[in-house]
Amino acid sequence: MSTTSTFTTESEIQNFGGKLVKLSHQSEKTKTKMDVNLYLPEQYYKKDPSSVKLPVLLYLSGLTCTPNNASEKAFWQPYCNEYGFAMILPDTSPRGANIEGEDESYDFGSGAGFYVDATEPKWSKNYNMYSYILDELLPNLSKDFTKLDFNNISITGHSMGGYGALMMYFKNPSKFKSVSAFSPISNPSNCKWGEKCFGGYLGTQDKSKWLTYDPTELIKTYNGPKVPILIHTGKADPFYYRDLQLLPENFLKASEESILKGLVDSRLVDGYDHSYFFISSFTKDHAAHHAKYLGLSSKL
Amino acid sequence: MSTTSTFTTESEIQNFGGKLVKLSHQSEKTKTKMDVNLYLPEQYYKKDPSSVKLPVLLYLSGLTCTPNNASEKAFWQPYCNEYGFAMILPDTSPRGANIEGEDESYDFGSGAGFYVDATEPKWSKNYNMYSYILDELLPNLSKDFTKLDFNNISITGHSMGGYGALMMYFKNPSKFKSVSAFSPISNPSNCKWGEKCFGGYLGTQDKSKWLTYDPTELIKTYNGPKVPILIHTGKADPFYYRDLQLLPENFLKASEESILKGLVDSRLVDGYDHSYFFISSFTKDHAAHHAKYLGLSSKL
Numbered sequence: 001m002s003t004t005s006t007f008t009t010e011s012e013i014q015n016f017g018g019k020l021v022k023l024s025h026q027s028e029k030t031k032t033k034m035d036v037n038l039y040l041p042e043q044y045y046k047k048d049p050s051s052v053k054l055p056v057l058l059y060l061s062g063l064t065c066t067p068n069n070a071s072e073k074a075f076w077q078p079y080c081n082e083y084g085f086a087m088i089l090p091d092t093s094p095r096g097a098n099i100e101g102e103d104e105s106y107d108f109g110s111g112a113g114f115y116v117d118a119t120e121p122k123w124s125k126n127y128n129m130y131s132y133i134l135d136e137l138l139p140n141l142s143k144d145f146t147k148l149d150f151n152n153i154s155i156t157g158h159s160m161g162g163y164g165a166l167m168m169y170f171k172n173p174s175k176f177k178s179v180s181a182f183s184p185i186s187n188p189s190n191c192k193w194g195e196k197c198f199g200g201y202l203g204t205q206d207k208s209k210w211l212t213y214d215p216t217e218l219i220k221t222y223n224g225p226k227v228p229i230l231i232h233t234g235k236a237d238p239f240y241y242r243d244l245q246l247l248p249e250n251f252l253k254a255s256e257e258s259i260l261k262g263l264v265d266s267r268l269v270d271g272y273d274h275s276y277f278f279i280s281s282f283t284k285d286h287a288a289h290h291a292k293y294l295g296l297s298s299k300l
Numbered sequence: 301m302s303t304t305s306t307f308t309t310e311s312e313i314q315n316f317g318g319k320l321v322k323l324s325h326q327s328e329k330t331k332t333k334m335d336v337n338l339y340l341p342e343q344y345y346k347k348d349p350s351s352v353k354l355p356v357l358l359y360l361s362g363l364t365c366t367p368n369n370a371s372e373k374a375f376w377q378p379y380c381n382e383y384g385f386a387m388i389l390p391d392t393s394p395r396g397a398n399i400e401g402e403d404e405s406y407d408f409g410s411g412a413g414f415y416v417d418a419t420e421p422k423w424s425k426n427y428n429m430y431s432y433i434l435d436e437l438l439p440n441l442s443k444d445f446t447k448l449d450f451n452n453i454s455i456t457g458h459s460m461g462g463y464g465a466l467m468m469y470f471k472n473p474s475k476f477k478s479v480s481a482f483s484p485i486s487n488p489s490n491c492k493w494g495e496k497c498f499g500g501y502l503g504t505q506d507k508s509k510w511l512t513y514d515p516t517e518l519i520k521t522y523n524g525p526k527v528p529i530l531i532h533t534g535k536a537d538p539f540y541y542r543d544l545q546l547l548p549e550n551f552l553k554a555s556e557e558s559i560l561k562g563l564v565d566s567r568l569v570d571g572y573d574h575s576y577f578f579i580s581s582f583t584k585d586h587a588a589h590h591a592k593y594l595g596l597s598s599k600l
Contacts, residue, residue, distance in 0.1 A: 014536065014571035016581045072576065073372050078584075236314065271314035276372065281316045284378075 006140040010035075016077040017042035022067070025140070029132035030094040031125060036137060037067035037193035039077055044085040044147060053149035055085040055294040057287075058138075060161030060168075061092050063193070064111040064187065070158070072277035079287030083296040088141065088147050090133055097126040107193055114188075114197035115164035115211050117294075123201050130213075134168065134175075154290040158182040158279055159239070159246075160193070162231070166215035166251075175225025178293035180230040180286045182279050187216035205213055208292045216247070216254045228263045229255075230289045234272030244293050306440040310335075316377040317323050317342035322367070323540055325440070329432035330394040331425060332582050336437060337367035339377055343384040344447060353449035355385040355594040357587075358438075358476075359380040360464040361392050363493070364411040370458070373576035379587030383596040386448050388441065390433055392460065397426040407493055416489075418501035425428035430513075434468065434475075453591040458482040458579055459539070459546075460493070462531070466515035468549075473524025478593035480586045482579050483537055486551035487516035493545050516547070516554045520587030528563045530581045530589045531556075534572030 007023040018041040027034045044054055057080075058280035061070050067089040071075070091111030099122060102109035113129035113298050142150040157165035157178045161183025186242040188194025189210045198210040231248060239245040248266050255264040272278040291297070307323040319340040328336045344354055357380075361370050367389040370376070380387050393413030399422060402409035413429035417549040442450040457465035462484025469479035488494025489510045498510040511517040526543045531548060539545040548566050572578040591597070 013575065013577045014534070014581070015571065015577040019571075020577060075375055075580070078375075125463075234314070271319075273313065275313065277313045277315040277320060280375075280377075293445070 006144055007036075015039070015066070018077065018153050019079050020071055020077075026206070027094075027136060029136045030097070031129045032094040032097055034094070034132070034137075035067050035091050036141075036179040037071045037089040037146070038141070039089070040088040041080040041086060042079075043081070043085055044086060048172055052128050053147055053152075055150050055152040055154070055177075055296060056088060056134075056150060057085050057290055057294075058088045058090075058153060058155045058165075060115065060155070060157030060164040061089065062131075062157070062159030062161050063092070064106050065092050065161075066111075067091055069276065070075055070279070073280060073297055074158075074281040074283055075282050077110065078286065079284055082298050082300055083287060083291040083294075084299070085291070085294060085296060088137075090137055093129060094126045099123065099126065101269065105196075107279060112160065112197060114160060114201060116201050117198070118201035120201055120203050127201055130168070152177060152294055154178040154180075154294055156180045156182070156286055156290065157184070159274065160185055160275075162186075163188055163194075163215060166229075167213050167218060170215060170218035170222045170224075171212075173222065178227050178229075178290050180289050182231075182282065182286070183233045183240065183274055184215070184231060184248070184251075185246055187214060189214045189217070191245045191247060192243070192251065202269070216251045219251065219254050219258045219260060222258060222260065226259060226263060227293055228265060228289075229260065230286060231264065231266040232272075232278075232285070233266070233268055234274060234278045235268050236271050237274040239274050303369050303458030306444055307336075307537075314573065315345050317381050318344060318377065320371055320377075326434055327394075327436060329428045329436045330397070332394040334394070334432070334437075335367050335391050336441075337389040338441070338445070339371070339380055339387040339389070341377075341380040341384055343381070343588075344386060352565060353447055353452075353595055355389060355452040355454070355477075355596060356448050356450060357385050357590055357594075358388045358390075358433075358453060358455045358465075360433075360455070361389065362457070362459030363392070365392050365408050365461075366411075369576065371577070374458075374583055375579060375580040376583050376587065379584055382598050382600055383587060383591040383594075384599070385594060385596060386445075387592070388437075390437055393429060394426045399423065399426065406494075408496050412460065412497060414460060414497035414501060415467065416501050418496070419509065420501055420503050423501050430468070434472070445516060452477060452594055454478040454480075454594055456480045456482070456586055456590065459486070459574065460485055460554050462486075463488055463494075463515060463586055466529075467513050467518060470515060470518035470522045470524075471512075473522065478527050478529075478590050479585070480589050482586070483533045483540065483546055483574055484515070484531060484548070484551075484584065485546055487547040489514045489517070490550065491545045491547060493541070516551045519551065519554050519558045519560060521595045522558060522560065526559060526563060527593055528565055528589075530586060531558065531564065531566040532572075532585070533566070533568050534574060534578045537574040537578070539574050
């Protein structure tokens with residue numbers, strides 16, 4: 001194990017010409033040890049340190065996931081190498097915060113931080129994934145990995161992480177060059193997953209707090225760059241057609257009344273479910289989407 | 301769940317334009333229920349049933365694996381679609397045979413059938429992975445999936461499965477169009493994994509039985525088609541450099557005294573380990589290798 005000023009390198013795994021680097025660090029925002037995976041493409045190791053810096057894609061995972069699931073199953077790595085961008089895969093919540101009930105549900109607590117800063121006293125000491133990622137993780141990675149260009153960064157994610165990607169993009173205009181999402185929870189104020197997490201972390205008294213994190217609300221007042229947004233949702237995903245957890249139609253409708261009218265490419269794809277088999281089938285398209293706005297071209 | 305004459309379809313998962321089909325069947329050779337995964341590329345669903353039949357690649361997994369590990373992590377699917385071949389992923393042993401001690405080791409018994417037909421009485425009723433795959437699984441799949449061409453089939457695998465692929469290829473000249481392997485156990489008679497499995501399934505009295513399954517022995521008398529063989533082994537794989545379980549040098553040396561002299565392309569690759577991160581980094585090369593001998597060209 002090696003150590004930077006902030007991170008401990010738990011392992012480095014050669015993969016697709018680059019390396020998957022598994023890091024951990026003690027977080028001030030969550031008061032826990034946090035794991036994060038970083039994929040550095042072959043260009044990272046070949047380029048002269050004084051030359052071009054590599055763009056970054058931030059990937060937010062869904063409910064129950066650690067940084068490892070997408071690292072093993074989403075198959076971003078060949079496309080990181082094709083275009084030459086690094087990938088950051090944070091965890092989905094604090095772990096081992098020792099809060100009563102934190103491990104009881106798959107969709108609340110551990111593995112389900114919902115990318116918000118909790119205001120409910122029981123959770124607010126640790127469950128601050130929004131400021132953890134934006135104000136702690138990214139700045140510290142930027143300090144330690146100086147060959148990466150954190151001013152040239154895009155964001156994507158799956159399910160809870162798809163919601164997180166859209167939400168962080170709209171709340172921080174111009175911070176990210178582009179956003180995309182795989183089966184995002186598009187209107188969390190109006191579905192069970194969102195109600196449970198918003199209610200638990202933000203309280204049920206003042207639901208206006210919920211709306212400050214809801215992509216379908218945020219897009220209405222978004223006033224940043226007019227960059228197209230790519231979204232895939234599987235038509236055979238039971239969280240879509242049966243449980244109405246995803247509601248991409250609500251988001252698309254809201255976009256039509258926003259400055260992004262006509263720029264949301266929301267694709268409902270036949271036969272696909274909610275799994276990594278779905279994600280991996282479309283990472284190629286999402287990589288190409290982000291590469292365009294990160295100023296990258298395919299080496300193939 | 302649907303049923304063919306032999307197989308029950310446990311699930312069908314849309315993936316990369318094709319489908320991953322998870323099948324199960326009651327095996328006569330193992331006297332257990334066996335799982336098998338089949339990946340059918342998009343060409344399978346688009347082609348006129350009366351037209352061209354699709355070639356097949358048989359993938360044999362390593363110790364501890366079920367058919368699911370490689371289906372989720374090896375990343376063959378985009379290349380199945382690129383060239384238009386189906387993939388078969390059998391299990392690595394009988395499961396639940398109710399033999400005393402079958403679940404005690406990771407490298408013997410469940411998950412470690414070693415692709416032999418056991419002769420030791422304790423194991424010989426169930427542990428017949430060699431004849432299970434060649435005489436039962438493939439013929440039954442051929443009967444039920446008539447759009448696949450089982451006369452145009454190649455074979456590959458990882459670790460124990462890499463050994464299995466080489467062994468089955470040499471024991472059945474002309475049955476497979478080509479063979480390749482990822483970190484194969486190349487000379488099992490001379491390493492601990494092989495000694496444990498050969499000893500347990502075939503006995504320790506007559507070691508000449510072991511040699512009938514050992515690729516480094518079999519290549520010496522192989523007299524089939526002279527087709528190049530592609531092998532990758534990671535130099536940072538502790539099973540290679542530390543434990544001497546793989547011994548690719550022994551196999552390469554034996555090949556120099558065989559009719560395949562000069563045709564074994566055994567690549568030791570810097571930095572790579574034994575994991576699926578290693579396998580997935582080179583499936584593209586192996587797919588291209590097999591496509592050539594299956595008579596396929598890239599659609600890209």
